[in-house]
Amino acid sequence: MHAWPASEVPALPGQGRDLRIHNTATGGLVTLQPGPVARIYVCGITPYDATHMGHAATYNAFDLVQRVWLDTKRQVHYVQNVTDVDDPLLERAERDGVDWVALAEKETSLFREDMTALRMLPPQHYIGAVEAIPGIVPLVERLRDLGAAYELEGDIYFSVESDPHFGSVSHLDAAAMRLLSAERGGDPDRPGKKNPLDPMLWMAAREGEPSWDGASLGPGRPGWHIECVAIALDHLGMGFDVQGGGSDLAFPHHEMGASHAQVLTGEFPMAKAYVHAGMVALDGEKMSKSKGNLVFVSQVRRDGVDPAAIRLALLAHHYRADWEWTDQVLQDAVDRLDRWRAAVSRPDGPGADALVEEIRDALSNDLDAPTALAAVDRWAARQNSEGGPDTGAPGLVTRAVDALLGVAL
Structure with a gap:
């Protein structure tokens, strides 16, 4: 599966800071110091109802992570998956009377278009669950051979008690885990499981549903979690720098x-930091495919809104915050974009070297994009009111906003 084209990231004078970011697993900030190549895995979409603003906010957060790392002169090895076979996708296809493969391809294509428009840097490896199945099957077999998996009516389950570190990401108690498991794709009430929290690794073939050769596992399809594990281990190995996604992915x-x-x-931990973006609401409720209260990037674009304004609307909120999408949020972003473009359109202006450092400081401090935007606002206000003598300043601001914030002026 192919990703989307990369926009050019302008080079800036000087060098960025190491990233301090909130690690869900420790509950506090950690300073990441990758080697020459920083490694990140971000969980991708299940391709239906793409791309809503909740998706966009999540991928915007991890785009900032990449940009901070690139500004430190590191390379970035970014991997993202597409869950192109799963119960919600199959249910949507059946509801709409369409082929599930065609639905997945259509929505994935739309996602690529939206990511391109928003100037999100693409992953080096963009892998669908279906294409990962040949690598998933041996992992499930190995877990079974290790005594960490068991069969129940043809399905293969993982035993959470086989991992002494289970619970070290979310730190939830058993009751909270059970509740969230039921809400987020698990089956804690299924009779016969060793532990209600045990997740499925391999689902035996069901009549009328797609299945693949599972070698000794029998025909079937993979569970949700093992899909990402197989892709991440194949392309990044253990101990990679950031595992990312929305806050609803922390558990399970x-x-x-x-x-x-x-x-x-036999190694711990899988990732050095587990980083989670907040949820975006609409009319007082979290945007969700099940509720259908979604604002789509593609629709806002079709309404004539510049994608740079959409990106500024996302950047106006700290990535870990839960927030609400409103018409006013979008209008504020459109107005900000107009002010910034007016400011950089002049032939000279106030010196901008300090501004570049302010943006760097803000983003290296747990991706504090709102503080970075406020710094650009101050420069633009000074430029639009009194100007300045530095002929290189507007160009430097343009490059910095593009390189560090992904906003094309």
């Missing part, structure tokens, strides 16, 4: 994936 998805990988490799 990232918790379960970490346990799968840790049992498979």
Whole structure:
């Protein structure tokens, strides 16, 4: 599966700071100091109802991570998956009377278009669950051979008790885990499981549903968590720098994936930092595909809104915050974009070297994009009111806003 084209990232004078970021697993900030190549895995979409603003906010956060690392003169090895076979996708296809493969391809294509328009830097490896199945099957077999997996009516489950570190990502108690498991794709009430929290690794073939050759596992399809584990281990290995996604993935998805990988490799932890973006609401409720209260990037673009304004609307909120999408949020972003473009359109202006450092400081401090925007606002206000003598300043601001914030002026 191919990703989307990369926009050029302008080079800036000087060098960025190492990133301090909130690690869900420790509950505090950690300073990441990758080697020459920083490694990040971000969980991708299940391709239906793409791309809504909740998606966009999440991928915007991890785009900033990449940009901070690139500004430190590191390379970035970024991997993202597409869950192109899963129960919600199959259910949507059946509801709409369409082929599930065609639906997945259509929505994935739309996602690529939206990511391109928003100037999100693409992953080096963009891998669908279906294409990962040949690598998933041996991992499930190995977990079974290690005694960490068991069969129940043809399905294969992972035993969470096989990982002594289980719970170290989300730090939730058993009751909270059970509740979230039921809400987020698990089956804690299924009779016969060793532990209600045990997640499925391999679902035996069901009549009328797609299945693949599972070698000794029998025909079927993979569970949700093992998909990301197989892709991450194949392309990044253990101990990569950031595992990212929305806050609703901390449990069960990232918790379960970490346990799968840790049992498979005997190493801990799977990732140095588990980083989670907040949720975006509409009319007082979290945007969700199940509720249908979604604002789509593609629709806002079709309404004539510049994608740079959409990106500024996302950047106006700290990535870990839960916030609400409103018409006013978008209008504020449109107005900000107009002010910034007016400011950089002049032939000279106030010196901008200090501004570049302010943006760097803000982003290196847990991706504090709102503080970075406020710094650009101050420069633009000074430029639009009194100007300045530096002929290089407007160009430097343009490059800095593009390189560090992904906004094309």
